[in-house]
Amino acid sequence: MLQILMLRIFPLLFLSLLSLHTFAASSDATTVERDTTFAALIAQLPTTKLSKMAPLVDEIAAQSAPQVPELLQHLMAGELYYLKATKQLVYAQQNQQQSYDLTAVLNGGELAPVTIYALKKIRTNNRIRGQIRELLANIDLSDKSASVRMQAVKQLLDNPNKTGIASVTRLIKKEQQGDIRELMSVVLLIEQLANGALAEKIAAISQLTGRLEPAVKNALVKEINKLSAQQENSELYKALNNAIGKMEQDGDFYQLLEHLFFGLSLGSVLLLAAIGLTITFGVMGVINMAHGEMMMLGAYTTYVIQQSFPSLIEYSLLMAVPAAFVVSGLVGILIERGVIRFLKGRPLETLLATFGISLILQQLVRTIFSPLNRQVEAPQWMSGSLEINPLFSLTYNRLYIILFALMVFFSLLLILKKSSLGLHVRAVSQNRDMARALSIKSAWVDAITFGLGSGIAGIAGVALSQLTNVGPNLGQAYIIDSFLVVVFGGVGNLWGTLVAAMTLGTFNKFLEPWMGPVLANIIVLVGLVLFIQKRPKGLFPQKGRSVE
Amino acid sequence: MKNLLHCERFKKLRSLHFVIAILFIATLYVTLCNLFFAQGTLLHVSDYTVSLLGKYLCYALLALAVDLVWGYCGILSLGHGAFFALGGYAMGMYLMRQIGDRGVYGNPELPDFMVFLNWSELPWYWAGSDNVMLMILLVFAGPGLLAYIFGSMAFRSRVSGVYLSIMTQAMTYALLLSFFRNEMGFGGNNGLTDFKEIFGFSLQSPETKLALFIATAVALAFGYAVSHFIVNSKMGRVVTAIRDAEDRVRFVGYKPEHYKVWIFVVSAMLAGLAGALYVPQVGIINPGEFSPLNSIEMVIWVAIGGRGTLYGAIIGAVVVSYAKTRFTAIMPEAWLFALGGLFVLVTLLLPKGLAGLLASLMDKLSPPAPENRSPTPAVTSTPAAESK
Numbered sequence: 001m002l003q004i005l006m007l008r009i010f011p012l013l014f015l016s017l018l019s020l021h022t023f024a025a026s027s028d029a030t031t032v033e034r035d036t037t038f039a040a041l042i043a044q045l046p047t048t049k050l051s052k053m054a055p056l057v058d059e060i061a062a063q064s065a066p067q068v069p070e071l072l073q074h075l076m077a078g079e080l081y082y083l084k085a086t087k088q089l090v091y092a093q094q095n096q097q098q099s100y101d102l103t104a105v106l107n108g109g110e111l112a113p114v115t116i117y118a119l120k121k122i123r124t125n126n127r128i129r130g131q132i133r134e135l136l137a138n139i140d141l142s143d144k145s146a147s148v149r150m151q152a153v154k155q156l157l158d159n160p161n162k163t164g165i166a167s168v169t170r171l172i173k174k175e176q177q178g179d180i181r182e183l184m185s186v187v188l189l190i191e192q193l194a195n196g197a198l199a200e201k202i203a204a205i206s207q208l209t210g211r212l213e214p215a216v217k218n219a220l221v222k223e224i225n226k227l228s229a230q231q232e233n234s235e236l237y238k239a240l241n242n243a244i245g246k247m248e249q250d251g252d253f254y255q256l257l258e259h260l261f262f263g264l265s266l267g268s269v270l271l272l273a274a275i276g277l278t279i280t281f282g283v284m285g286v287i288n289m290a291h292g293e294m295m296m297l298g299a300y301t302t303y304v305i306q307q308s309f310p311s312l313i314e315y316s317l318l319m320a321v322p323a324a325f326v327v328s329g330l331v332g333i334l335i336e337r338g339v340i341r342f343l344k345g346r347p348l349e350t351l352l353a354t355f356g357i358s359l360i361l362q363q364l365v366r367t368i369f370s371p372l373n374r375q376v377e378a379p380q381w382m383s384g385s386l387e388i389n390p391l392f393s394l395t396y397n398r399l400y401i402i403l404f405a406l407m408v409f410f411s412l413l414l415i416l417k418k419s420s421l422g423l424h425v426r427a428v429s430q431n432r433d434m435a436r437a438l439s440i441k442s443a444w445v446d447a448i449t450f451g452l453g454s455g456i457a458g459i460a461g462v463a464l465s466q467l468t469n470v471g472p473n474l475g476q477a478y479i480i481d482s483f484l485v486v487v488f489g490g491v492g493n494l495w496g497t498l499v500a501a502m503t504l505g506t507f508n509k510f511l512e513p514w515m516g517p518v519l520a521n522i523i524v525l526v527g528l529v530l531f532i533q534k535r536p537k538g539l540f541p542q543k544g545r546s547v548e
Numbered sequence: 549m550k551n552l553l554h555c556e557r558f559k560k561l562r563s564l565h566f567v568i569a570i571l572f573i574a575t576l577y578v579t580l581c582n583l584f585f586a587q588g589t590l591l592h593v594s595d596y597t598v599s600l601l602g603k604y605l606c607y608a609l610l611a612l613a614v615d616l617v618w619g620y621c622g623i624l625s626l627g628h629g630a631f632f633a634l635g636g637y638a639m640g641m642y643l644m645r646q647i648g649d650r651g652v653y654g655n656p657e658l659p660d661f662m663v664f665l666n667w668s669e670l671p672w673y674w675a676g677s678d679n680v681m682l683m684i685l686l687v688f689a690g691p692g693l694l695a696y697i698f699g700s701m702a703f704r705s706r707v708s709g710v711y712l713s714i715m716t717q718a719m720t721y722a723l724l725l726s727f728f729r730n731e732m733g734f735g736g737n738n739g740l741t742d743f744k745e746i747f748g749f750s751l752q753s754p755e756t757k758l759a760l761f762i763a764t765a766v767a768l769a770f771g772y773a774v775s776h777f778i779v780n781s782k783m784g785r786v787v788t789a790i791r792d793a794e795d796r797v798r799f800v801g802y803k804p805e806h807y808k809v810w811i812f813v814v815s816a817m818l819a820g821l822a823g824a825l826y827v828p829q830v831g832i833i834n835p836g837e838f839s840p841l842n843s844i845e846m847v848i849w850v851a852i853g854g855r856g857t858l859y860g861a862i863i864g865a866v867v868v869s870y871a872k873t874r875f876t877a878i879m880p881e882a883w884l885f886a887l888g889g890l891f892v893l894v895t896l897l898l899p900k901g902l903a904g905l906l907a908s909l910m911d912k913l914s915p916p917a918p919e920n921r922s923p924t925p926a927v928t929s930t931p932a933a934e935s936k
Contacts, residue, residue, distance in 0.1 A: 287710055289844075342896055347710050348624045349895045352851055355844055356891025363884035480721050480840060483714045518725050525722040529715055533701045536711060 038065035046082045061135040076132045081119040138167045157215045190219045209243040213390045254391040265398035267505025268405035272460035273478040274485035279453035282492035287351040290358040292475025294454045298324035298461020299470045314379045324458035332454025373469035490538030575765040595754045602761035606826040611849040611865035613818035619856035622791035627716030629843035631691035635820025638686040640740035640833040645678035661735045671733045687824040695816030703805035724838035739834025854901025
């Protein structure tokens with residue numbers, strides 16, 4: 001009862017408000033005129049048949065009233081309704097109580113919710129929705145924001161249409177932004193190529209040569225396919241062929257760059273995974289099969305931090321790096337003190353014992369966090385990509401991984417080469433007895449070294465949490481690869497590890513397009529095994545006088 | 549001195565007889581109890597237990613193979629699962645062809661998965677896979693060849709110690725990845741399964757299961773005897789010497805790599821045999837058998853049983869597998885804790901494994917007889933040379 005009453009009263013109220021509003025806003029005559037034509041046009045919407053809808057929509061879109069884009073968007077989404085009682089147009093959205101929240105089209109005022117029976121939808125079909133999409137894109141072409149305009153031109157480039165091209169022709173002179181104007185001219189050139197006279201076509205081709213946009217290539221290929229066999233010697237054919245050849249060359253070049261980038265980013269992941277091992281295995285000579293589990297602990301630390309500070313997702317990775325270092329480092333020190341120091345000089349036994357530890361850690365994580373994979377969210381700044389040109393863009397997460405890996409690598413290098421801890425570590429690894437004689441506490445150095453290696457593995461885990469699933473088996477997937485990287489690079493040689501990781505990563509990515517990821521992986525593994533047969537000490541063997 | 553040597557040899561021969569006797573008695577007991585005591589009676593051994601025991605004996609044979617190279621030659625192979633799985637695949641191919649037209653697609657020539665992949669004929673390497681003799685040859689030749697190629701390359705370039713272990717692990721990992729691919733023609737992810745019969749006997753019938761169990765016991769006895777004679781032969785002594793001081797052996801004029809390749813190949817063949825007997829008893833072979841984790845588990849059996857004793861490997865494999873069966877049934881959560889803890893404790897506290905524990909207990913129980921005691925056999929001493 002109340003609702004019906006409201007329905008009766010509100011339109012009245014609303015009308016009066018509307019008139020007030022229009023009068024208040026209309027500081028000059030043109031605005032008034034604009035708003036009244038818009039109101040008159042949309043008033044036709046409820047009564048227009050579907051078959052007559054297209055011209056009406058065109059007409060509405062041609063209006064300069066500020067409500068136009070919003071109206072069209074809602075019309076496209078099927079959210080534009082009118083009240084049966086008053087024929088007033090509203091945007092309706094279903095709310096929790098099975099009724100509809102209403103917003104008035106003309107002034108954006110909130111209306112009282114009604115049930116579906118009081119509403120009727122303005123119907124559209126696929127053709128009209130397509131038309132609206134184009135119209136909206138063209139409205140965007142003259143938007144105030146440059147990025148919106150850019151997006152609209154790009155969209156037009158991919159799906160050219162008559163109205164769009166017409167607007168570009170109109171707008172290109174007014175465009176302030178250089179790069180947008182350039183892209184607009186490309187749109188026009190493609191149009192000229194497709195529909196112009198022969199001389200115009202050839203002129204367009206010569207201007208389009210060197211562009212990288214895939215749409216340009218598509219247009220050129222489409223044009224060359226139109227030519228018959230007799231025209232193969234014509235000037236047009238030669239020009240087209242030339243331009244396509246140039247584009248393919250460019251494409252190949254950027255393809256190469258992309259593989260290189262992917263390869264380097266895979267190499268950085270390998271580097272991160274292997275770099276902790278370079279210390280524990282390379283410098284200390286301990287085969288730590290639980291190394292992968294140290295990475296897993298790092299990844300879970302990231303997860304825990306995200307869970308404990310849900311409002312700080314953007315900074316969670318930055319917080320996770322020191323936290324993971326501490327967690328994994330402490331566990332590492334614990335392992336060294338509890339197990340490894342009793343197995344000094346027995347590498348194969350160490351291998352078995354640490355493998356046992358890795359099983360325990362896996363099961364521990366499985367018991368605490370369940371065996372299911374955990375979702376670690378990516379912060380905003382990790383998503384998206386840095387577009388260098390239409391064919392070549394660097395995704396931010398890969399870019400950050402490369403930078404991060406290099407950062408970790410060089411800080412480790414600095415620690416080992418410049419700090420007193422590094423000096424002690426090297427001294428103990430080169431000659432334990434002599435180091436002890438010089439009053440270096442070798443037991444303490446061992447524990448700290450192992451903790452450092454494990455802590456770096458934990459940091460690697462933070463990075464890995466962004467790339468793969470965080471689950472109890474995360475570490476196992478990387479352990480073989482990381483050992484191979486260390487052995488390939490030459491045990492105990494940090495630079496060797498860097499070169500080895502990058503080489504393996506790039507190799508893998510260059511082989512991948514030919515033979516698929518699995519086969520590429522196998523080939524790399526077999527190649528490594530063969531390489532080690534030839535040079536058992538790796539790429540950069542350590543020179544020393546130690547006797548077997 | 550001569551007396552002493554004689555005594556030692558006698559003692560060793562006695563251990564061979566002892567192990568084979570125990571194996572024989574156990575097999576006989578299980579067989580009789582399975583056949584002649586009705587279900588429900590106290591002494592009955594169920595068909596399930598029989599195939600479970602058959603599986604354990606396969607593991608024991610595999611552990612024996614690992615012990616042969618690790619315990620006696622100091623080669624820690626983390627890729628023995630590859631040889632086991634290759635033997636298993638050889639058997640699996642034969643069993644696959646025995647299905648004939650009883651598969652889902654009813655193709656008399658092609659196994660189901662090939663029909664599924666739209667292959668029109670058998671790949672060349674499946675030729676003759678329905679021939680029993682060829683299958684038996686392949687069970688030994690497949691793993692043997694891989695071990696020969698890998699071993700001769702690795703040992704000639706003197707890859708040893710930890711490096712070798714990681715190489716073997718990479719080898720089995722590469723095979724794991726390859727066998728996962730459908731294009732390899734070994735059933736991809738699912739592997740080979742759904743077997744119907746072996747040599748014309750149904751794999752489902754209790755009699756076949758019992759026969760397979762007995763065959764495994766015989767194979768284990770055979771494997772044990774072979775290993776025993778190898779390690780006690782003159783060649784075996786060179787192999788042990790290589791484990792303890794490879795460089796000295798080389799300086800004396802032997803070629804360690806020949807001996808190493810040779811023992812590696814024998815061990816791989818034993819592992820292949822174990823795999824071939826394993827597959828009909830569990831009814832499936834898939835690429836999971838290649839996983840590095842499996843290979844490490846084998847090493848654990850030997851470490852826990854006590855390496856360099858042969859019988860220790862058998863004890864370790866059976867005990868750990870039994871514990872695994874029990875644990876995973878009662879509290880699956882605790883199994884990895886227990887296994888991991890076991891590794892750590894055994895390597896820390898029991899470097900000679902259960903066999904070492906057994907030997908020291910025996911020494912305590914038996915009255916001291918110093919004049920008859922043989923010098924500590926080299927095979928049980930912890931090799932000092934490994935520390936390099």
